[in-house]
Amino acid sequence: MNNITLIATSTFGLEKVVKNEVEALGFENLKVSDGRIEFEARLEDIPRANLWLRCADRVLLKMGEFKALTFDELFEGTKALPWESWITEDGEFTVNGKAVNSTLGSIRACQAIVKKAVVERLKEKYHTEWFEETGPKFTIQISMLKDIALLTIDTSGAGLHKRGYRDEAVEAPLKETLAAALVLLSFWNKDRILIDPMCGSGTIPIEAAMIARNIAPGLSREFASEGWPAIDAGAWLEARSSAQNAVNYESKLQIFGYDIDGKSIEACKINAANAGVRENIVFEQRAIKDLWIDKQYGIVISNPPYGIRMSDFREMNEIYISLNKTFKKKSGWSVYILTADEMFPNYFKRSPPDRVRKLYNGRIKVNYYQYYGERPHHSQDYLKTAPVPDEDPLPADCGAEV
Numbered sequence: 156m157n158n159i160t161l162i163a164t165s166t167f168g169l170e171k172v173v174k175n176e177v178e179a180l181g182f183e184n185l186k187v188s189d190g191r192i193e194f195e196a197r198l199e200d201i202p203r204a205n206l207w208l209r210c211a212d213r214v215l216l217k218m219g220e221f222k223a224l225t226f227d228e229l230f231e232g233t234k235a236l237p238w239e240s241w242i243t244e245d246g247e248f249t250v251n252g253k254a255v256n257s258t259l260g261s262i263r264a265c266q267a268i269v270k271k272a273v274v275e276r277l278k279e280k281y282h283t284e285w286f287e288e289t290g291p292k293f294t295i296q297i298s299m300l301k302d303i304a305l306l307t308i309d310t311s312g313a314g315l316h317k318r319g320y321r322d323e324a325v326e327a328p329l330k331e332t333l334a335a336a337l338v339l340l341s342f343w344n345k346d347r348i349l350i351d352p353m354c355g356s357g358t359i360p361i362e363a364a365m366i367a368r369n370i371a372p373g374l375s376r377e378f379a380s381e382g383w384p385a386i387d388a389g390a391w392l393e394a395r396s397s398a399q400n401a402v403n404y405e406s407k408l409q410i411f412g413y414d415i416d417g418k419s420i421e422a423c424k425i426n427a428a429n430a431g432v433r434e435n436i437v438f439e440q441r442a443i444k445d446l447w448i449d450k451q452y453g454i455v456i457s458n459p460p461y462g463i464r465m466s467d468f469r470e471m472n473e474i475y476i477s478l479n480k481t482f483k484k485k486s487g488w489s490v491y492i493l494t495a496d497e498m499f500p501n502y503f504k505r506s507p508p509d510r511v512r513k514l515y516n517g518r519i520k521v522n523y524y525q526y527y528g529e530r531p532h533h534s535q536d537y538l539k540t541a542p543v544p545d546e547d548p549l550p551a552d553c554g555a556e557v
């Protein structure tokens with residue numbers, strides 16, 4: 156069972172970012188499709204993938220894939236898979252699923268068939284008629300797409316956005332996985348200034364600091380597959396200890412998070428402390444109209460309120476006017492704004508956006524407007540001689556263009 160297939164699932168538009176992350180972990184021959192990055196791995200890669208993937212939603216273990224036009228085919232195909240290699244005799248398991256464009260369109264029925272087939276298989280293998288289900292937890296997923304059944308077991312448990320540092324939620328926080336992707340899609344690197352002028356619970360600055368300090372995003376949380384006997388506990392210990400050793404304690408960072416709301420700033424400080432990056436970020440209560448920039452070069456990444464959930468027109472107006480006033484003439488600043496407000500480019504008049512990526516924030520369709528600043532030449536704003544990207548950090552096929 157040493158060779159396995161894993162699937163890193165991704166939010167729409169982030170497939171290429173997740174693919175890059177998977178490749179950076181050393182995996183090859185990736186298969187990328189909508190919302191999925193599939194790769195060959197070994198058993199001990201389950202801990203590594205879970206601990207290190209910053210932008211993926213989950214890591215699934217692929218059990219099998221086959222065509223199923225009838226419930227019989229679904230039952231037999233499922234029963235033929237080696238569930239006993241993973242699910243223990245006392246294992247507790249649930250089945251969830253989704254069906255898109257398939258003859259077997261009733262997902263409830265598909266779930267029931269899969270559960271029955273797995274139980275039948277386990278009864279035969281364990282020579283028992285009754286399962287206590289008091290042991291480790293397994294979540295099986297049946298995904299029907301165009302009559303192809305994909306069966307997986309979730310190795311992550313809670314979604315990978317749950318890093319464990321954000322106790323202090325504010326209204327409308329970004330998912331940590333999306334915040335990390337916004338940073339990775341930008342020109343920011345650890346030697347450059349980063350400002351989030353409307354930082355809410357601090358997700359963007361915190362994710363940036365974790366990237367800069369090479370802190371594995373999953374280091375402070377647990378994963379469903381940690382309780383699976385099929386994975387040697389030593390593999391988890393080793394992956395965790397090597398992630399711990401990989402943390403860069405040296406980085407001097409210039410990351411700033413501001414928000415008009417004092418409670419949000421308090422939450423940011425607690426969240427950043429939980430994430431181990433409190434000393435790397437300056438958090439201050441400040442309205443965007445009071446933002447003062449005296450450096451020639453830098454990066455802004457932010458998601459302003461966008462009406463649907465929390466703000467009103469006057470608030471938006473003030474924010475857009477301030478952004479415009481502060482950054483219109485700051486050609487050395489790259490500005491990245493995630494918003495559902497499609498009118499944003501009409502208000503931010505520095506130039507048309509250099510790039511617009513279509514993404515999702517939860518279920519809300521949003522655009523990531525990217526305005527590129529000039530490259531820094533020699534400047535205190537750019538601390539070391541790290542390479543400055545000439546081009547978009549990711550090639551043109553990354554994220555859906557608008």
Ligand SMILES: C[S@@+](CC[C@H](N)C(=O)[O-])C[C@H]1O[C@@H](n2cnc3c(N)ncnc32)[C@H](O)[C@@H]1O
Pocket residue numbers: 325326327328329330334352353354355356357358359413414415416419441442443444458459460461470473474
């Ligand atoms: C969508 S939330 C940002 C969420 C954040 N990215 C997170 O992950 O928690 C927008 C934030 O803008 C802040 N805000 C609203 N008006 C502002 C203003 N005029 N100046 C600065 N911040 C403002 C709100 O307090 C809110 O925290």
